[in-house]
Amino acid sequence: MDTQPPLLPPDRCPGILRPHIAADGALVRVRVPGGQLPDGALHALSAASTAFADGDVHLTSRGNLQLRGIELDECGSVPTALAAAVIAAGLLPSGSHERVRNIVASPLSGLQGGLADVRPLVRELDAALCADSTLTDLPGRFLFGIDDGRGDIAALRCDLTAIVRDAGTATISIGALEGPSVPFSQVPATLIRLARHFVEIRESVWHVRLLPRAGAELGGGDPVPRPAGFTMPYGMLGDAVSVLVPLGILTPGMVAALPDRGVVVTPWRGLVIAGGTNPVVLREVGFETTAESVWQRVSACTGAPGCSLAQGDTRAEARRIVAGDTTDSRIHVAGCERACGAPHSPHTLVLARSSP
Numbered sequence: 001m002d003t004q005p006p007l008l009p010p011d012r013c014p015g016i017l018r019p020h021i022a023a024d025g026a027l028v029r030v031r032v033p034g035g036q037l038p039d040g041a042l043h044a045l046s047a048a049s050t051a052f053a054d055g056d057v058h059l060t061s062r063g064n065l066q067l068r069g070i071e072l073d074e075c076g077s078v079p080t081a082l083a084a085a086v087i088a089a090g091l092l093p094s095g096s097h098e099r100v101r102n103i104v105a106s107p108l109s110g111l112q113g114g115l116a117d118v119r120p121l122v123r124e125l126d127a128a129l130c131a132d133s134t135l136t137d138l139p140g141r142f143l144f145g146i147d148d149g150r151g152d153i154a155a156l157r158c159d160l161t162a163i164v165r166d167a168g169t170a171t172i173s174i175g176a177l178e179g180p181s182v183p184f185s186q187v188p189a190t191l192i193r194l195a196r197h198f199v200e201i202r203e204s205v206w207h208v209r210l211l212p213r214a215g216a217e218l219g220g221g222d223p224v225p226r227p228a229g230f231t232m233p234y235g236m237l238g239d240a241v242s243v244l245v246p247l248g249i250l251t252p253g254m255v256a257a258l259p260d261r262g263v264v265v266t267p268w269r270g271l272v273i274a275g276g277t278n279p280v281v282l283r284e285v286g287f288e289t290t291a292e293s294v295w296q297r298v299s300a301c302t303g304a305p306g307c308s309l310a311q312g313d314t315r316a317e318a319r320r321i322v323a324g325d326t327t328d329s330r331i332h333v334a335g336c337e338r339a340c341g342a343p344h345s346p347h348t349l350v351l352a353r354s355s356p
Contacts, residue, residue, distance in 0.1 A: 013140025015098040016086050019070065019078055023308040024054070026070040028078055030091050031098060034105035034122030034146065035063040035265035035272075038090035042263055046255040048085040052078075057255065059248035059269040061341060062143065063104050068306060094130040099140040101126060104156060106148040107266040111274055112238040115149030115164045116184070122146055125188040132192060137199045139206040144191055155227040156267060157344055159208040160194055162187045175208035177220025194218050229345045232268045234296070235289050241277050243287040244270040246295045246322075247315055257285045269299070294322045300333040301340040303352055310335025312352030321350070 013029070014020035020027045030045065045065060046057050054069035070078055077083075086092045094101075103122055110117035125144060129135055145158030154163050154173070161173040170187050172179035174194060182190050197218050198208060208215045234242045245254070248269035262274030271287075279289045288295050298321055301307070303314025314333045321331060330347035332339065339349055 013099055015140070016078060016083055016092055017095055017098060019072065022068065022302070022306055023304075024069045024306040026072050026078065027066055027068050028070060028082075029060070029099075030065045030067075030086060031101040032064050032091070032265050033101050033103040033126040034119065035107050035267070036105075036119060036122060037263045037265060039261040041089040041091055042250075042255055042258060043260060044085060044089035045091065046250065046252055048082055048089075050252060051085075052082040055252060057250040059245055059250065059265060061267055061269065061343075062102060063107070063265045063267045064102075065265065068302075096133075096136050097130045100135055100138040100142065101129060102140070102142060103129075103144045103146065104153055104158065104267045105146040106150060106152050107232075107264045107272045108150075108152075108237065108240070108242070109148040111240045111272065113148075113150055116167060118146045118148045118162075118164065121162065121184065121187050125191055128188045128192050129195075132196070134196050134199055135192070138195060139202075141206045142195070142198070144195075146187070150230075151227045152230040152232070153267075155230040157207075157209070159198070160191050162191060173224050174218050174220035175211075175215035176223055176226065177215045178222050178224045179218075179220055231291070231296075232266060232270060234270070234291050234293070236279060237272075240272055240274045241279050241282065241289065242266075242270060242272050243279075243282055243289050244268070244293060244295055246286065246288060247300055247318060251286065254285050254287060257281055257287075294325050297329065298322050298331050298333070299341065299343065300352075301335055301342075303333070303335040304354065307335055307340075309338065310352070312354045314352045317350065317352040 014027055016028045049055050049057055049067045052070055053067040058066040105118055105122045106114055110119050143158045145153040145161035147153035147163040149164035162170040164170050168184055169181055171181045172190055211217055264272040283289055298318050300314040300318040304310040312335055314335050318333045332342045332347050333350045333352055335352055
């Protein structure tokens with residue numbers, strides 16, 4: 001007998017047109033499908049943050065971007081000029097679909113390794129998603145994934161994942177269950193069809209894995225063994241350079257050192273930069289470019305004063321841990337027991353507390 005799906009609170013995932021009110025002002029989230037930034041978009045967003053937010057661009061664990069500390073207008077909306085800047089940068093192609101354009105993809109695809117270049121599939125999926133009015137009812141937490149065969153995205157907890165198996169075929173994972181194998185040309189349509197079915201049956205459920213039969217309702221079969229984890233490589237990788245962004249915070253100086261084009265946001269709070277960017281210059285402005293960096297093992301939630309629930313300054317605590325360089329395990333610093341942003345892989349949780 002099927003169990004009833006859990007009753008969850010309303011979906012309040014933010015977007016540009018639907019901000020979230022935090023202790024340090026409003027927060028908006030900008031979706032970047034597959035991490036593929038339009039030319040000049042990151043520089044434009046950084047300038048908008050300087051004008052309307054706290055000045056920084058914040059990276060999320062889904063390869064999206066956030067601005068914090070925004071003062072809303074008298075109607076409770078983001079400043080018109082801020083929304084206009086995001087639209088002009090090519091980061092808001094559909095106001096009705098802005099919160100559901102959640103697509104993660106192998107960030108090195110087409111640049112280094114992998115079985116196929118999945119970047120065109122990301123663009124096709126995003127266009128099909130924005131063209132489907134039914135899918136405006138997807139939860140803001142629903143996540144599509146496209147893995148180019150290296151196992152990076154397959155290690156994440158996506159709702160629907162296309163995993164490349166050879167030069168022309170991909171297998172669709174439905175939650176943690178195995179789905180159909182399809183030619184590349186059918187990947188976007190198959191993902192859209194499954195997402196539509198999820199919308200029809202989900203009731204209040206946010207994720208496929210929370211359905212009563214964990215995705216078997218959508219055609220899922222046997223459980224798919226999930227990779228133990230993926231470690232993003234850093235440094236020069238062929239003609240690209242992979243960098244980690246400590247605490248996921250891009251300062252104006254860091255953005256200024258980046259090129260206008262060829263920048264990809266990763267789901268591990270980092271960037272991949274195509275072309276001949278000098279890693280030495282990137283390190284000088286605050287990026288980490290080696291796998292040995294302690295920052296690869298330390299993360300933190302927003303903490304105080306940005307979050308009203310936080311009981312301490314998580315970023316200061318994370319910097320203290322990194323400065324001590326005494327850890328060889330994964331650590332996540334949280335401001336309260338909710339532990340927002342904690343990795344799904346094994347880790348030690350450190351609660352930041354304010355001094356008495």
